[in-house]
Amino acid sequence: MPTTQVASGLTTNKAPFIELQRAEGNIYIEQPYGLYDEQNQDTWRRLYARMRPRWEKYAHPKFLEGVHNLALDPDAVPRLEDINRFLCPLSGFSAKAVAGYVPAYVFFDCLRTRAFPTTITIRDGKLLDYLPEPDIFHDVAGHVPMHTDKRFADVLVRFGEVAREAAVMVQGIADKQQQLRHVESIIRGMARFFWFTVEFGLMREKPGSKNLKVYGSGLLSSYGEIEHCVTAPEVQRYPMQLEWVINQSFEIDHYQPLLFIVDSFDHLYELTHQLEQWIKAGKLENLAPCEPAISEADLKSFLEAGV
Ligand SMILES: [Fe+2]
Secondary structure, rough: OOOOOOOOOOHHHOHHHHHHHHHHHEOOOOHHHHHHHHHHHHHHHHHHHHHHEEEEEEEEHHHHHHHHOOOOOOOOOOHHHHHHHHHHHHOOOEEEEEEEOOHHHHHHHHHHOOOHHHHHHHOOOOOOOOOOOOOOOHHHHHHHHHOHHHHHHHHHHHHHHHHHHHHHHHHHOOEEEEEHHHHHHHHHHHHHHHHHHOOEEEEEEEOOOEEEEEEOOHHHHHOHHHHHHHOOOOOEEEEEEEEHOOOOOOOOOOOOEEEEEEHHHHHHHHHHHHHHHHHOOOOOOOHHHHHHOOOOOHHHHHHHOOO
């Protein structure tokens, strides 16, 4: 018997099953539940146990309602099948297992069909605090509870519709260089909007209230940042301004120094409408450069979308 430890289980970046799926070019996969090992289950338990009291303190009430409605198990990595049994009747959404990175258009288009690309691996138990890529704790315990809310789910669908409009628009540009410039800028603008809302958004507890609640999934899945984002005096928190957000770069490897506040889910929905109008009016075609970087795969996904 070999004495060195062989990678097994479904640990982020160490899962042979995922490597195989990627090598075969698969984006959407099954969740092979039997592959989660005891360490993976223990990591989930520890992540959930320390996060729970912080959710109760800082998370938006709709998120807490979602955690309850999904019957998330504190003691076991969730089975997407079980999650979907509770989720689908509430908003029509489902969690769809993926092998890893999903190109931008494919991701947004999946939302349009009320499915959320969901990572199934779980972070290494030695790295509970920070992970640059999503894992099942970020996706299922950070994103999916919000999808139980109908209005929030409609926002995600709108994102998908906006992406489709954008793809139709850029595919109609004859000059290839101009086409590439415009599509890169539009994807960057959409990614920034998504980042400062769905991933790192804050919401007023009630309209006009100074109390803030967390609805962004990057915050909801971070034990340290969920508290820091609301309480740290050095964090800049400003009312949402679309023209600022789409031009604002961000870095993913540290706590966010700048966050934006929306008034309500209706406000968020209206903003996606405004984003669409601005894309149609050409306002996203020459945004401030810098982060996020847009990959070849992202560009290709918009230019080759079957729209
Ligand atoms: Fe996310």
